[in-house]
Amino acid sequence: xxxxxxxxxxxxxxxxxxxxxxxxxxxxxxxxxxxxxxxxxxxxxxxxxxxxxxxxxxxxxxxxxxxxxxxxxxxxxxxxxxxxxxxxxxxxxxxxxx
Numbered sequence: 001x002x003x004x005x006x007x008x009x010x011x012x013x014x015x016x017x018x019x020x021x022x023x024x025x026x027x028x029x030x031x032x033x034x035x036x037x038x039x040x041x042x043x044x045x046x047x048x049x050x051x052x053x054x055x056x057x058x059x060x061x062x063x064x065x066x067x068x069x070x071x072x073x074x075x076x077x078x079x080x081x082x083x084x085x086x087x088x089x090x091x092x093x094x095x096x097x098x
Contacts, residue, residue, distance in 0.1 A: 008051035009078035024069035
């Protein structure tokens, strides 16, 4: 299975600065999830230092990054889209992300 991974590196003060943009960011995530282009997503680190999002293909990842309010607000210091060749996976426990 070949997917695409979008990785974000957030600005240092992401937690303080994301509040006005968070609802739009989460709505975009839900939209891409509902139409099947986004398979999983979440922040990395505590506090968050970045984000990791898994898409069905590179175009979906690019479309998401272009539309993401976090990027428009300058909250993403770096981003990278790369192919991910999945060689093993297990079912996710429970209703992850519901």
